[in-house]
Amino acid sequence: MMRKRQRGSSTIEMALVGIPIIFTLISIFEMSRGMWIYNTLAYSVKVGVRLASVHGQNCINKPPGVTNNCPKKISEIATVIRQAAVGLDPDTTLLTFRSATSMPVSCYMGSSSTTTLTTPLGQGVGCLSLNSAPWPPDPTSENQVGKVIRIDIRTRFRSALAMVFPGASSVRFAEADLGASSQDIVQF
């Protein structure tokens, strides 16, 4: 009798305790995965900003007689970011390029679409289609050595965390945005 009772209670206990345990386990995994993705995002934009910061005015505004051909376009920067961002879905990752004075430019990292796409992340064309003009766009002022450039990155993080997060009713199931940004000054 006692045994039976204990056995029954352990099932119930398991059911009772299991919910928070499983929640905790999933949380640990998902938080870790989120941190992992955040670090990947941060690292990838850092690589992208570095590329842009050493291809500034002194590449674009070449001195007379010099045949530099190294200004970087958004498509090239996005490709470098994509190569550094292992494991991200390139089609649901939005890059925002901010230079000193121009309007920020947003685009989807892996897309070559020329039409504006709209997702919960925001609006933007495909980065690979922005392959005609160097970035930052104004070669006389924004590309000067010492000017600040910045790239933001945001991606959809599909997670099981929100599903069981207490009070999560207003959060869309299993989706959240993760973002990172990197800022530097033009070096060369």
Next chain:
Amino acid sequence: MTSKRRKTSGGQALVMVTLSLIAMAGLMGLAVDLGWSYFVQKEAQAAADGAALAAAQEAVLSIRAKGIAPSAFTCGLVMGVYCQTTPVGCSSGNVSNTNLENGCLYAKTNGFDYNNGSSRQNVTIQSNDHSTLPPTAPGINNISYWVTVRTVQTVPQLFSAVLGNTLGTVSAIGTAGIVGVVAPGSFYGMNRRGDCLYKSDGTQYDCGMDIDGSQGQSQQSLQCGTQVADVCAPAGIILASDCSSSGNGCSNAYGGDGGNAGAWGSSLTMMQGGTVKANTFTPSTPTPAPDGPLFQDQYANIPQPPLQVPSSPIGACGYDHGNISANSGTLTLGPYQYYSYTRATPTSPPIPDGGVLKVSGNVVFSPTAPVPTVPGGCPGGGIYTPGATSGTGTDHSTAFPTYIFWGGMNANGNGNNNSLYFGAGQYVMAGTNSLTGLVFNAQTPVSGDQTTGTMFIFTDGSYPGLQPTSTSSGQISGIPNQSGNMPTLLQGSVGGPDPNIAFKGTQLDLYGVVGSNNASSALPPKLNDYSGIVWWQDRRNSTVEYNEAQGSPGCPLCTADDGSVLYCANGCPGGTVPPALINQSTPASSANHVTYISPQIGISPGQGRVGLQGVIYQPRGAWLYVNAGNSSFACTVAGQTQQCPLEVVTGALVLDHGTTGLLLSGPTLPIIRYKAALIQ
């Protein structure tokens, strides 16, 4: 039964946990080992960048120490700057005692110890001149030397080792080079708190001011794109004044006053704390920046432009009372020394008097001018004295020669149909014999070469190379009877103090020198550091004391001609010079022949259009003065006043009454400095 089942399920858990441990170790490896690798990679990148930059920086210093322009560097030219075309380890003997060793040591400081035999780290280094471009930084061509450093480290794996990866490798590449860097901005005002301007009676004004447009009138003719402004600076204004209240070395409560029509720049950068007068500047609030190279002399670390003359004197042409007149024809004059002479009696020998050379008629300066024959004279009646031969031509005839004008030049155009054409070359306006004299002025249309360009140097009679020193004979020794007869030639202003003549009615159209990396330019590579310069004012002609070459007269503390300021009224390393005492008192100012008005480049009324394309350089403590009557620094296109692609480096700018201004457009021949920079 019960106990049996329990046992079984217990065993299952053990197996499951054991199996899942392998997968979990892999996941943990992903987190821990890869995370650690990312961290090590960051360190490797920092070490590689630092090492490459250090090696390139050391190369710049070594090359400059040899008196060579970094842009002209080739392998083998400078001992200690090494070209290692294939990557070698830092412990290789090739590296020792070269600039590459500096890089390696920097990598070591940053945690990459290449000497440790058991180390899991390795650093390789590679370098070359422009004959091969760095494979890691495609597209960058304006480079004379580069260094690539690769850092590698093997990382032992902790959890990933379970899945068979016992070692991981991380690496980083950094590339730095000696590159031509474009200095930003249209207008640099370098005067600081305590740096004053002087009137001809010695009174100070505008201390600490960088732009004073307070006398200018607003008018519609000075269009600056869509703006109306007296100072038009589309590539930005950079001011060094930190004045924000009057007193304490500041004449006014601000460092910039745009005046009635205002100053407009695409950006306005000012040394920390400096302010501008309300509503006279656009943008109205300066962007503050900490003191640093941006506000120092833009040509810091390099000496003044060297003269392109042989070590022995070049030929000389003397003119009676300094009159060089083409009469009704055209005079073509070669690259010689020009001087004014007088005779005591009609038959006595010509004595050089240091007077200004008065040029009139149609005059062309060109190395293709026929070499005068002795005893025949120079064109226009000058007395010819032969000098050295150099290069392929006769008597200093190269593609970029130097013309020296003792006593300065005043193209006053005494008559009709006057014009002046300056062929490619260096024009040295070597002083004036008057305390209020000028070294250059033009009242006639002036044009010049634009393929290579022209470089004017405004100085006194003792610019390096002109006077005999312990190591050279000096150009002046080629002038007959100069010994003991030629007066001491002082620094003189450009334009002169007389408002009735300074560039009155002229239309100047001159181009700065184009770097030798442009195939059509004949500029000697060692002048590439000065590419863009169209007017260069002697650094010694300033109310502050620049450092000069060791042993310079009047400056026992001088160490090198490096563009740093030794003495000034406020905050200089050497201390304070009493500001009222320039001209006679302070030994260096006296030795440099500075007078109250000599640091000024001025244009004054009467429709003068000084159209310069390139860079005007004036030192800190000198100033541009634009006075009255429709005069401006602007280009003339089809009779219309237009913005001119000029970059101005000066101490301060004053716009006096009238429709005056400085109309700049984005520079097409900007300041280019060769320095070490990270390029990948």
